[in-house]
Amino acid sequence: MRGMNLPNIVLTGFMGTGKTTVGRLLAERLGLKFVDTDLLIEARDGRSVSNIFREAGEEVFRRLEAAVAQELAEEHGLVIATGGRLMLDSQNALALQKNGRVVCLVAEPEEIVRRLAGDTQRPLLNVSDPKKQVNQLLQARAARYGRFPQITTSGKSPETVADEIIRYLGESNLIRLPVTHPQGSYDVLVGEWLLPRLAELAGGGKPMAVVTDENVGAEYGRFCPPNTPLITIPAGEQHKNLETVRTIYNALIEAGIDRNSTIVALGGGVVGDIAGFVAATYLRGVRFVQCPTTLLAMVDASVGGKTGVDLPQGKNLVGAFKQPAIVIADLTTLVTLPLAEFRAGLAEVVKHGLIAAPSLFFRLENIDLPENLPLIPDLQSLVVRAITVKRNVVQADPFETGRRAVLNLGHTFAHAIEQVSGYTIRHGEAVAMGLVAAAALSAKLGFCSATLPGRIMAVLARLGLPVRIPADLSPKALLAAMNTDKKRVRGQMRFVLVRDVGDVFVTGDVPETAVLQVLHQQQIARDEN
Ligand SMILES: NC(=O)c1ccc[n+]([C@@H]2O[C@H](COP(=O)([O-])OP(=O)(O)OC[C@H]3O[C@@H](n4cnc5c(N)ncnc54)[C@H](O)[C@@H]3O)[C@@H](O)[C@H]2O)c1
Ligand SMILES: [Zn+2]
Structure with a gap:
């Protein structure tokens, strides 16, 4: 059982705006499952959408659509491309918004007509003047599409649109906590879908090397930017030692990582502590970025600049202070975190409540776990409050x-x-x-x-x-x-x-x-x- 639930990502917009193409790409980029409501309805009914329209009538189709909307609203972590009118129905929209982030794709009418040219399967476009029809429909629906955040797709590749959606999802509910320290300051970013933007957020324009462990690497190594060495260490506290530090030094030298580079820790507190120690000592210190992927590392280990490794004689007996340049806490990574690790992180949240945040402690006294795993929006404020205590x-x-x-x-x-x-x-x-x-x-x-x-x-x-x-x-x-x-x-x-x-x-x-x-x-x- 895993520690988190992810909201769905729901794409709406007029036909021909690229919901299916972009949705597929987005799902692939984010490692999510893709669902197209029209295709789902067709698979279930055995007829094409246009045949359902023709043979059973629009009303029957809308009922099928509503049933699919209610059903998908109960699921998590899907990218859903919706039929052009599905989200214009307020019941459908309410259901899918409850557990989903909605983005509306838009395009110029000329581009829509161009994209749909030759498509005879669109029941609403089988008319003599499709351009006029598109314009009329767009005008009639403008206000209702306008309720959702919009991303224009005209003149853009599906890859660019997917990038923009990821950026929108990340920026729209991002919380930045500034932390000052004797040499300066850094931000702790707490939000969704930040790792797909690792190069942009962490790079500072410098070459990077990413250090991760085998578990995190398997899930999120694909977010390591191209041409960037990904150094994978074995998982677990028993490897938080000087042997592992030495293997990382070797890998860095082999990859030609110089003083102008950034070392990125991608993982839990073990990876953060080791990679931070390496960043503090390699070539007398290089720039360091923390990407914590456990709840524990987000609320505790990644903030404050303490790094180090264990000796056989005891924990954390060798270490250094190394302030990160930025901490990128991507809450979506918690979805793959085993439940036991998620709970382990909650112990540090309880600790922070006890130290200085009674309201956080009271909240945990009343939280429902593990039956009702929190959704990211619920978790974000908990994480931010806990980090604030440490900060x-x-x-x-x-x-x-x-x-x-x-x-x-x-x-x-x-x-x-x-x-x-x-x-x-x-x-x-x-x-x-x-x-x-x-x-x-x-x-x-x-x-x-x-x-x-x-x-x-x-x-x-x-x-x-x-x-x-x-x-x-x-x-x-x-x-x-x-x-x-x-x-x-x-x-x-x-x-x-x-x-x-x-x-x-x-x-x-x-x-x-x-x-x-x-x-x-x-x-x-x-x-x-
Ligand atoms: N530097 C500090 O200020 C500080 C503060 C608190 C704790 N720590 C240190 O942090 C360490 C504990 O950190 P931890 O609890 O994060 O342990 P961890 O780094 O060992 O991670 C726990 C396990 O979860 C796996 N994992 C991590 N992220 C995952 C993800 N998103 N999906 C799936 N699996 C994932 C890891 O591979 C590992 O097996 C200890 O060494 C502790 O001393 C340091
Ligand atoms: Zn601790």
Whole structure:
């Protein structure tokens, strides 16, 4: 099961404006299924549209059309070329707009007549003066077509029209979040269908190399611009290490990537962290672009400039600050993200709610998952709100000298859980367990109410996340792993504790015995396992 639903893309417009040709091309470019309502009706009825008109009458055809519209409205991720009048019916339009982005193709009357010349199958054009007929019909329908965003096709190739539709879909609901940092600023773009425009959005006119992993490469490698090296690494945290960094350096040198180039990370947090570290160090640093394709990487890993890899001794022990030139979060990529990964990302969204966005936390307490997977428009505001929390924190403390440490809420536990499990537990899942443990620790030390840990546990469990530490991870081993973290922070184990939703603080002053008690308490009893 996958983590997202995609809206349909619905093409409307007068006959001869190119809906079918462009729709097919668009579907191919975006990796979607194409449906033409007229062809669907013909396949079902067994007669051509003109024969249905002739033998059964227009009214029968309109009924068939309405049934198809209602049916397609329930589907997701289709490119639908609609019959010329289908979307002019308000019931049909209402149904298809509910879950679809509509674009109306238009063309000059002369061009329509030219395109349709010789087509005897068009029931409305079998007249002596087709040009007059086209003009009359266009005028009669102008107001109703005018309700939809229009793209003119006159004098353009289908490829150009498809490009313009992709651009329209991307720009019309794009959200740009500017992030400032000590060397400048960059934008985080959150929207739909941005990867097909990778060269335009990421390139800055410079040559690029794209780094991805095998899963993301298989789905989205085709968006890598022509003549651009695509470097594919194995997927998974166990490859977030210096060996992988070395293979990327080799590939870059082999491809002749120089200091004027851009390294693009196309993937989840693992790809972003590794490729960012490579971009920070290769030739002493080259331009870097993040294209996060997991929810987790969108709301967390791709923003803030931290990059790095793991050592056998612990997570993220080698790294660098490397600010991206731009972050391109294409929400449509979440459609292929496995549900478990989608949920893992929601753990970081819960974390951001707890840190500084109570309304986000309350929203997650009430969200319906996984039965009603969110549509992209619903998800966009959630993602933007979560990124805003991270943005505000990293802007205030770009090098983590103080407040930024709050972003590690739940992470002292989580990193230990990941490490002791041999990275068989996803980062986001470990974060879910870590958030509950951090809240339990806060309650134990008297900083928050005794009910808050249960409430946090309930939200995470509702989102389908694991909330208890597996029984096979011994508390002693976890504590030892946390003490590796300790070396990084001046000899003290540091924790982020919670006072309330939206109110957290960092402290080094936590007795080890309390931590150990929480680890025991949060563990799944062996018989529960
Ligand atoms: N730098 C930071 O500030 C920061 C912050 C948080 C997390 N992180 C790091 O991020 C990493 C976790 O990131 P993650 O959860 O994205 O893991 P990930 O990169 O391993 O991705 C999870 C899995 O999903 C697959 N995948 C990714 N996008 C997909 C898509 N669109 N469709 C289908 N499959 C897809 C990947 O191939 C992988 O198998 C950890 O290493 C963590 O330490 C870094
Ligand atoms: Zn994290």
